[in-house]
Amino acid sequence: MALMALEWRVMVLLGLLDTCxxxxxxxxxxxxxxxxxxLTHFTSSGIKNTTTLLLSDDGTTLYVGARDYVLSLDVxxxxxxxxxxxxxxxxxxxxxxxxxxxGKSEMDCxxxxxxLQFLNTTHMYACGTNAFNPQCSYMNIESFTGSSVSKEDGRGRCPFNPHQRSTAIAVGGELYTSTVESFLGDKPAISRFLSGRGRKDLKLENGHISLNDxxxxxxxxxxxxxxVYYFFRETGKEYTFINDYTVSRIAQVCTSDVGGELLLQKHWTTFVKAQLRCQAGSDLPFNNIQDIVTLPPPEGNNPDDTIFYGVFSSQWPLASGQSAVCMFRLRDIKNVFAGNYYELNRDTQQWRTPQYPSKFSPGECELRKPADKLMFVKDNFLAVDSVGPGDPGLLLVSPDQLYSxxxxxxxRAANGRDFTVLFLLTESGFLHKTVLLAKGPHIIEEILVFTQPQSVKNMLLSITKGVVFVGSSEGIFQVPVSNCSFYSNCAECVLARDPFCGWDHDQAACVEVxxxxxxxxQDVEEGNVMEVCKPSQRSSLPHTMRxxxxxxxxxxxEVVRLECPQASRQAAVRWERPGSxxxxxxxLQPANGSLSFLASPLTLGTYRCIAEENGYIQTLVDIIVVQRALPRSVSSTPTHSQPRADMVTSQGTQREEVTEVGMEADWEDETEMEAEVRRDDVREVQAATMREEVTKQVPVSDPTNGQEELPAPQEEDVTPTVVRETSSAWKEGMTFNQVKEPLSSNNVRSYYSELVAVSFLLVVTLCMxxxxxxxVWQQQNPSQKIQQGLSKTDEEIASSQEEDPLSANLPQDDMLKEKEQEKSAKQPI
Incomplete structure (x- = not known):
């Protein structure tokens, strides 16, 4: 039963993933x-790994930390x-x-x-790996030169290995970091440097115990x-039933912490941590946090409404290659840190659940703490409860993208409602612009930023400038958050459901809100074109769309393949023909929106590609499939077919004019007379085909040149075959005809004489x-021939002699006498 329940949960999860x-x-x-x-791309010769980004307060200068260089860019x-x-x-x-x-590689040295962090209005603090020997330096922002003071040791402020992730944030001129402080990378630390107001620098006591890889x-x-809140992932030692189980964490330290006196001197007294759980119900969790961002509440709202949006992946093979986005509220984080804590047994390095409620609250920020509380904090810094995702749980689950x-x-949208827009960077180099709606997330667009996999990358959003900066090994990319001018009509602008864009009726353009x-x-939630756009700017009838x-x-x-210019990947695309x-x-209509078929008289004509999205129907393209004209014969054509050819030429000219102007096809309003003409054309095609077959099967003799030719067509049968198909200009009375030339006696050759000669030779050969x-058979069987000769009757011999008298050996009178004697001898006496 347990196995069946597990299989059922897996099937449900896969079904949900398919829906997502x-x-x-x-x-x-x-x-x-x-x-x-x-898309603006910056790159320069010799500048590599431009992945550390810092934007000035006025938004005019972008500071970039690269390999062996620090840059300032004018933006x-x-x-x-x-x-x-x-x-x-x-x-x-x-x-x-x-x-x-x-033993380090040339690339890493x-x-x-x-x-890169601003310490004040004049100086910036920079740290680098410096060939596995970290160093830091003060840099003047105005002159942008290194300080004359010798560079400082960067241990604990910057990682040794350039591939290791670390964090740094400046608060009040002090630097709060999380990194490793050893060459081997086995001493993790959360520290504070450049402490002011007479305070000491702090770090974790026994960081290898407080943090597990x-x-x-x-x-x-x-x-x-x-x-200051820190976000990281580590091995969860509180789970003893499974090895190497990764959990996502949130940790905190108070900026007012000055360390202990007798206990925890120069160490944090406010460090606590808890588990971040990105999980839907009892399903398998997405336990590997990749990145997280803080979104403050709207001005005037409660600070407890601060939201953290995080990207998570999973270590489970079932969810390999998938990502999830979860939301956590500051209010829930505070409640967890105010609850109970596990107790660490330092001898066994095992966590155990407390039997009684916690005596103290380790997460409180106090300048002075009693010794017994410091002893409690030293062994009780892991919260029992975990921070779960806020309502509605998993905001987004991507079954085929790994977000990094x-x-x-x-x-704020045009109707005054606030919407949250997420910018998600994938491992494959795409930037997904996503708006969170009540019905679920909606990916407005995806932009391919870089093509090669990037081991180290970064992303910085500037709300004041309205751009996203993406740093990678291929350079820096600047992507505007809005792309309103791309939408050429009201329907496309509304269907995009982009809160940054709305359709201006006066300007007849899609503009920024x-x-x-x-x-x-604008209709961000529903994208209802019929209610938002004016009747002159939208239509649900395909035949009135240009x-x-x-x-x-x-x-x-010939195999024909028609491509449809698909404007939206969320639209349902189909092909139609006039009246059929x-x-x-x-x-054959594959999922990519194309149409394939075999060219024949029945499949020539007009095809229309139609897209339907959110109940709105629009025509994307009209394609007229026409048979390519065959080369004309050198011989003259009958005079009675010339008027039709002239008509085709003139209408072909009109067809080109229709194509240039971009006329719409209106087959919905086809008159009954036009329909009858089409039916007559079909019957005419069938009759012409039958005449052609009969002509090929009944040759006649031509006394002039001795060759077999097709019978001359009668006056009523000389009408050339016309293939008519409905075009986009039917409403204007236009038809596109194709004329098939009748066969002429001058350009048709007969092979009757050759056939007779070959047949005669074949008969002679068979006789021989x-x-x-x-x-040969008679020569091989002479005895049989003699026996047959002896068995002949007298009548046969007489008949043969009468036919050929020269072959008799006796005179005729003697032979008659012998016969009479034989007859008399046979008579009875």
């Missing part, structure tokens, strides 16, 4: 270099990133040689700048709490073969 996959298809995809999405203008200053910070030759002697992800300062970075922004007046057409018209020339029996359906045995066979 159907809902999480990005509406629009923009590849690199796409004209529909502006004051949209779509512009230019170097203002560049500081060379390469490691010394001695540091490089020591790094290589310790550089100075990778991993910390952690990977630090992010850190955030909450002013209302006076606390996240940024969040709250924006923040830069426009009121009265914009769409591009294209022609495709084919040959009969597309049978499945003749047409038969005679030769009989002769």
């Amino acid at each position: 996959q159907a809902l999480l298809i990005p509406r629009t995809t923009f590849p690199i270099g796409s004209q529909g999405r502006s 004051s203008q949209p779509g512009v990133m230019e170097i203002k200053h560049k500081v060379d910070w390469s490691p010394k030759t001695s540091d490089h040689e020591v790094c290589r002697s310790k 550089h100075n990778f700048v991993r910390v 952690p990977t630090f992800v992010s850190s955030s300062f909450i002013p209302s709490e006076g606390k 970075r996240i940024a969040a922004q709250r924006t 923040s830069a426009a007046s009121s009265g914009l057409a 769409s591009p018209v294209a022609e495709k020339y084919v040959q009969l029996n 359906i597309l049978p499945g045995h003749l047409y 073969l038969v005679a030769g066979g009989v002769y």
Whole structure:
């Protein structure tokens, strides 16, 4: 029963993932270099690994930590990133040689700048790996030069290994970090440096016990709490029934902490941690935190409404390659840290559940603590309860994307309602712009930022500038948060459900909500075009929609493939023909929106690609499939077919004019007379085909040239075959005809004489073969021939002699006498 229950839960989980996959298809995809999405890329010769980003308060300068360099870029203008200053910070030759002697690769023995933080209005603090010998330095923001003071030791402030993740945040001129402070990477630490106001620098006591092989992800300062929160993942030692079980954590320290006196001197007295649980009910959790971002509440709201959005993956094979986004509220975090705590047995390094409620609350920020409380804090810093996701639980589950970075922004729509927009960076290099709706997440668009896998990357959102900066090994990318100008009509603007964009009826353009007046057409929650857009700007009838018209020339029996310019990946695409359906045995319609069929007289004509999204129908393209004209014969054609050819030529000219103007096809309003003409055309095609077959089967003699030719057509049968198909201009009275030339006696050759000669030779050959066979057979059987000769009757001999008198051996009178004697001898006496 337990196995059946597990299988049922797995099936339910897979079903939910399939549903999520159907809902999480990005509406629009923009590849690199796409004209529909502006993307600014900065790269410079010799500058690699531009992954540490810091934006100035005025938003005009972007500071970049790279390999062996610190840069300042001018980003004051949209779509512009230019170097203002560049500081060379390469490691010394001695540091490089020591790094290589310790077995590190040439690639890693550089100075990778991993910390950039403003300490005040004039100086910035920078730290780098410096060939596995971390160093830090003060840098003047105005002159952008290194301080004349010798560089400081960067242990505990910056990682040794450039591939190890770490965090750093400056609060009040003090630096709060989480990293490793050893060359081997086995001494994790959460520390405070540059402590002011006469306070001492602090770090964890026995960091290897308080932290179990952690990977630090992010850190955030909450002013209302006076606390710095750290987010990381580590091995969960409280779970004794499973080995190497990874859990996601949140830890806190108070900025007012000054350490203990007798106990915990120069160590944190407010450090506590708890589990972050990204899980839906009793399903398997997404237990590997990848990144997290803090979104403050709207101005004037309770600070406890601060939200943390995190990206998680799973260590379970069942959920391999999947990601989830969870939301955590500050109110829930405070409640967990105010609860009970496990007790650590330092001899066995095992956690045990307390038998009685906690005597103290380790998470409280106090300047002075009694000794007994410090003893309690020293062994009780892991909360019993875990911080679960806020309502509605899992915000997003991606079954086919691994998200590595996240940024969040709250924006106000045209109706005054606030929406949260997430920017999610995938491992494959896509940036997903997602809006959180009541019905679930909606991926507005995905933009391909970089093509090669990036081991170290970063993302920075500037709300004031309205751009996202993405740092990677391929350079820095600047992506605007809105792309309103891409939508050319009211329907597309509303269907995008982008809270940044709305349709301006006066300007007849899709514009940014923040830069426009009121009265914009927008429906972020539903995307209902019929209610928001004016009747002149939308329609549910496909025949009144203007769409591009294209022609495709084919040959009969050729496989035709029609492509539909799919504007939205969330739309249902189908193909239609005027007044008919597309049978499945003749047409193939794959999921990519194309249409394939075999060219024949019945499949020539007009095809229309229609997209339906959110109940709104629009025509994407009209394609007219026309048979490619065959080369005309050198001989003259009958004069009675010339008027039809002239008609086709003139109508072909009109068809080109229709294509240039972009006329819409209106087959819905076809008159009964036009329908009757179409039926007459079909009958005419069938009759012409039968005449052609009969002509080929009944040759006649031509006394002029001695060749067999087809019978001359009668006056009523000389009408050329016309293939008519409905075009996009039926309503205007246009038809596109194709004329098939009648066969002429001058250009048709007969092979009757050759056939007679070959037949005669074949008969003669067969006779000779038969005679030769009989002769050979008689020569091989002479005895049989003699016996047959003796058995002949007298009548046969007489008859043969009468036929050939020259063959008799006796005179005729003698033979008659002998016969009479024989007869008399036979008579009875």
